[in-house]
Amino acid sequence: MSTDQNKELESSKVDFQNKKFINNPFPVYSELRKNDPVHRFLLPSGQFAWIVSRYEDAAEILQDSRFVTNSPYAGNEAGAGPPHQEIISRNLLSVNSEDHRRLRRLVQKAFTPRMIERLRGRIEEISKELLEIIQTKEKREMDLIEEYAFPLPIIVICEMLGVPVEDQDKFREWSNTIMEGVNNTEFNQKSDGAMALFVDYLHSLITKRRLDLQEDLISDLISVEEDGDVLSEQELYALVFVLIIAGHETTVNLIGNGMLALLNNPDQKQLLLDDPELIQPAIEEISRYDGPAEVSNVRWATEDVEFGGKHIQQGDMLFVSFSSANRDPQQFPDPDTFDITRKVNNHIAFGKGIHYCLGAPLARLEGEIAISALLRQMPNIQLKISEEFMDWRPGMIIRGLKELPVVF
Structure with a gap:
């Protein structure tokens, strides 16, 4: 057996569900980049899949039309998802080529950069309100995830969509439960139930909006049209699902992981305190250093492909590791160093190609405001x-803390 084969055999023992790996995956990814950058592993479901760990390979895969996010193979898994999964399946993360271009073109008419920038004042108000509540506590401590990073984006996205205040706690609970299922790459009974409640609620809300349009994003999505083309009912469900679930989770972990990186690197925290204008490059470095998504959503090979010295068969599942690619020393000098003044930072934390995250501008804006406000109000x-x-949340997709205890 060759040295290379020995190395691959050793790396095949990687357990991506192991708590030690979940808490700190970066040493393992470093070994994979060196020894087995296109690595075959076993999912909890019993299926085999590939994971790509080098930056150059990751960027190529994300833009390669031979690897798609929705295919005939996607439905062949044992117990392939909950009853309501089909309703939300036609979303921007899971459709390809012309279908994706059509949906993105329609959604962008309602989800514009100008609209997102208009939210700046309201996001600042929400940040201030949450921090004022926290600062009234007798004990000068908090769980930064539960009390700040989690509620802020759910309030923002619910207000954008027009979800009544009294229903926002439901959305928060459903979002958390559904993502726990998605993050473990297979739906469980609890997340199935949350999905059913979520879709039933959306049906009621969308029906009301069709009868009485308001100044909110759901009404805009109902009204959006281009050359006679409109969003179908199923597409509406799917898009709102992605905005709430994926958009909310991204921002929670951007804030949480970002504050952990700053608190673990007090020199960088002090740089930001001394020069608040560094917040934008700081958000980019947070995204690179320990971003909110560990791996991409699954891709399927549409044909046999020779890639990275491996034979990937038609129908094989494949993931791209954002966490590993963004620490690749071939792309980033001193990749394990957290440096908010990093000049060149072409990270792929929000993806690349046609599936680049539509909500990235909103996540960046919320991250900038939330972290700036927190450091301004609580510099110590x-x-x-x-x-x-x-403890970090289990699973492969999302990279985020269960809680972040701090004192101020």
């Missing part, structure tokens, strides 16, 4: 416990 904020005692 510190970790309550060491990172080694913190």
Whole structure:
């Protein structure tokens, strides 16, 4: 057996569900980049899949039309999802080529950069309100995830969509439960139930809006039209699902992971305190260093492909590791160093190609405002416990902390 084969055999023992890996995957990804950059592994479902760890390979795969996010093979899995999964399946993350271009073109008419920038003032108000509540506590401590990073984006996205205030707690609970299922790459009974409640609620809300349009994003999506083309009912469900679930989760973890990186690197935190204008490059470095998504959503090979010295068969599942690609020393000098003044930062934390995250501008804006407001109000904020005692959310897709205890 060759040395290369030995290395591949050793790396095949990687357990992506292991708690040690979940808490700190970067040493393992470093070994994979060196020894087995296109690595075959076993999913909890019993299926085999590939994971790509080098930046150059990742960027290529994300733009390669031979690897698609929705295919005939997607439905061949045992227990392929909950009853309501089909209703939300035609979303921007899972459709390809012309279908994707059509949906993106329609959605962008309602989800414009100008509309997102108009939210700046309201996001600042929400940040301020949440921090004022926290600062009234007798104990000068909090769980930064539960009390700040989690509620802020769910309030923002619910207000954008026109979800009544009294229903926002439901959305928060459903979002968390559904993502736990998605993050473990297979739906469980609990996330199935949350999905059913979520879709039933959307049906009621969309029906009301069709009868009485308001100044909100759901009404805009109902009204959007181009050359006689409109969004179908199923597409409406799917798009709102992606905006709430994926958009919300991205921002929670951008804020949480970002604050952990700053608190673990007090010199960088001080740089940002001294020069608040560094917040934009800081958000980019947070996204690169420990971004909100660990791997891409699944791709399927539409034909046999020779890639990275491996034979990938038609129908094989494949993931791109954003966390690994964004620490590739071939692309980023000193990749394990957190540096908010990094000059060249072409990370792929929000994807690349046609499936580049539509909500990235909103996540960036919320991250900038939330972190800036927090440091301004609590400049002496510190970790309550060491990172080694913190728990990260299990699963492969989302990279985020269960909680982040801090004192201020």
